[in-house]
Amino acid sequence: MNSGCVKCVKYESSEAFMEKLIHFLRGYVKIKVWGYSPERFMNLCGNRNILLWNIENHGSYNTVCISISGFRQLRTITKKTKTRVVILEKKGLPFLLPHMRKRSIFLIGLLGCLLFLHGMSNYIWTIEIVGNRSVTTDVLMDFLAENEIVCGSKKKTLEIEQLEKAIRERFDIVTWTSARLDGTKLYIQIKENQKAPPRIEEKDGTGMDLQATKEGTVVSIVTRSGVPLVKAKDQIEPGDILVSGAVPIYGEDTLVKEYQFCRADADIYLQCGRHYEEKLPVSYQYKVYSGEEIKAPYVRNFENELWLPIPKNTFARSDCIISENRIEPLPDFYLPVVFGSYRYREYELTEKKYTPEQAKTLCAEKLSQIIETLQEKGVQIIRKNVKIEKDSAHYIMRADFTVVEKTGTLVRTKAEAPETDELKEAKEQ
Amino acid sequence: MRKKVRKDNTYNAISKKEQVVDSLKLPKDLLLGASIVTLTGNHEAWVENYKGIIEYSDTFVLLQGKTCQICISGKRLSIDYYTNEDMKISGCIECVKYE
Numbered sequence: 001m002n003s004g005c006v007k008c009v010k011y012e013s014s015e016a017f018m019e020k021l022i023h024f025l026r027g028y029v030k031i032k033v034w035g036y037s038p039e040r041f042m043n044l045c046g047n048r049n050i051l052l053w054n055i056e057n058h059g060s061y062n063t064v065c066i067s068i069s070g071f072r073q074l075r076t077i078t079k080k081t082k083t084r085v086v087i088l089e090k091k092g093l094p095f096l097l098p099h100m101r102k103r104s105i106f107l108i109g110l111l112g113c114l115l116f117l118h119g120m121s122n123y124i125w126t127i128e129i130v131g132n133r134s135v136t137t138d139v140l141m142d143f144l145a146e147n148e149i150v151c152g153s154k155k156k157t158l159e160i161e162q163l164e165k166a167i168r169e170r171f172d173i174v175t176w177t178s179a180r181l182d183g184t185k186l187y188i189q190i191k192e193n194q195k196a197p198p199r200i201e202e203k204d205g206t207g208m209d210l211q212a213t214k215e216g217t218v219v220s221i222v223t224r225s226g227v228p229l230v231k232a233k234d235q236i237e238p239g240d241i242l243v244s245g246a247v248p249i250y251g252e253d254t255l256v257k258e259y260q261f262c263r264a265d266a267d268i269y270l271q272c273g274r275h276y277e278e279k280l281p282v283s284y285q286y287k288v289y290s291g292e293e294i295k296a297p298y299v300r301n302f303e304n305e306l307w308l309p310i311p312k313n314t315f316a317r318s319d320c321i322i323s324e325n326r327i328e329p330l331p332d333f334y335l336p337v338v339f340g341s342y343r344y345r346e347y348e349l350t351e352k353k354y355t356p357e358q359a360k361t362l363c364a365e366k367l368s369q370i371i372e373t374l375q376e377k378g379v380q381i382i383r384k385n386v387k388i389e390k391d392s393a394h395y396i397m398r399a400d401f402t403v404v405e406k407t408g409t410l411v412r413t414k415a416e417a418p419e420t421d422e423l424k425e426a427k428e429q
Numbered sequence: 430m431r432k433k434v435r436k437d438n439t440y441n442a443i444s445k446k447e448q449v450v451d452s453l454k455l456p457k458d459l460l461l462g463a464s465i466v467t468l469t470g471n472h473e474a475w476v477e478n479y480k481g482i483i484e485y486s487d488t489f490v491l492l493q494g495k496t497c498q499i500c501i502s503g504k505r506l507s508i509d510y511y512t513n514e515d516m517k518i519s520g521c522i523e524c525v526k527y528e
Contacts, residue, residue, distance in 0.1 A: 042481075055509075
């Protein structure tokens with residue numbers, strides 16, 4: 001209901017704006033009508049299809065807006081109705097044009113500006129990429145540049161469907177893409193898969209094994225495909241094959257006749273140790289800002305700075321903050337010119353030492369960060385042992401965790417199909 | 430006595446016309462000459478199917494419809510636009526009366 005009302009209001013306001021614009025372009029006059037029968041004057045205007053608007057009563061007289069052509073037809077009507085008419089205001093473009101003739105340079109400039117804006121609107125001036133996490137914006141920009149889509153490319157040459165397809169094909173992790181042009185802005189939305197697909201390509205006729213990457217004890221194993229080679233409570237070493245992708249098929253003589261290859265898939269949880277070491281320097285430097293600042297504005301067109309920053313940075317040590325503003329004459333209509341400024345803030349370096357309490361709190365913060373990242377990866381922490389030691393220049397935090405985590409990476413299976421009698425015979429021949 | 434009969438006849442004729450218009454689902458404003466008054470809150474009124482303005486002041490607009498007179502009264506009444514077919518009245522509308 002509410003949205004409907006909003007739409008109504010929007011529609012009406014745009015309609016009213018268009019009406020005003022048309023009246024302005026055609027030109028109109030505001031007149032004062034008084035006399036014997038102003039109502040009859042309005043009725044006769046209505047009968048002769050003369051539009052009247054903004055009719056207001058001011059007691060002894062009425063004010064009415066009327067088009068220029070309508071005003072020229074009023075003579076007979078005023079005679080008939082015994083009313084008198086006086087022009088109060090003249091409004092619109094036809095009344096402005098004679099004045100404009102004296103300002104021809106202004107008109108040429110205005111026209112040139114409109115032509116410039118129209119010309120500029122045929123190009124892409126900004127590219128915005130949203131939703132990418134593992135594929136960085138730089139990588140995507142390089143890919144777009146390879147496909148000749150850069151700031152300054154023509155909008156006509158851009159084929160959106162092909163671009164979306166090309167992004168999906170080039171980046172396996174990207175599962176969904178949407179590209180659209182908003183004014184002069186190319187807006188690309190991307191959705192990535194939670195987990196990158198394994199890089200190893202599976203060939204026909206070869207299987208994939210699951211191999212251990214860490215040393216530890218197997219807590220549990222659930223195999224979905226393949227032959228499990230370890231069981232719970234087994235001790236394993238890195239490089240051990242946990243699940244084989246070669247499923248043996250035995251013959252009548254209980255010997256392996258052949259292997260059926262598959263992609264090993266299993267949930268194997270391993271109890272293992274993880275060691276972390278963090279070094280924190282005893283003394284550290286921090287910035288003390290003096291409060292002095294230098295501001296240097298600049299204008300940039302793509303990578304070319306048009307005006308070099310003046311005044312220059314004279315501080316020995318300073319931070320530089322760059323702020324940029326793109327010219328956007330209309331919403332989503334960007335131009336390739338950027339206004340910005342360098343802000344240099346002066347500072348001095350001061351040396352300080354961490355107290356044991358400060359070091360302890362910092363180490364505790366780092367430890368909680370480590371635990372948080374482990375939990376995000378789905379690692380279950382069973383035991384932890386943390387020690388903070390101090391040598392001449394550092395506080396050293398050593399953390400040993402006993403954890404249960406998922407293990408196993410895919411490798412190509414090494415098992416080969418045993419030679420059959422027929423093959424042996426063929427080789428001998 | 431005669432007069433009474435005539436009145437009844439006209440009443441019957443109108444009702445029959447209305448019945449025909451109703452049953453054929455024809456637009457009433459066209460065939461019966463009924464005026465259409467659309468009000469938005471108490472500050473805007475659109476009027477269609479009228480013959481003309483009889484009287485206009487900032488507190489009172491009297492319109493001649495095809496079958497009756499429409500009297501719109503209020504405060505600070507102004508006519509946003511006026512054509513042969515429709516008009517828009519805005520202001521603080523207090524009363525719409527058919528006479």
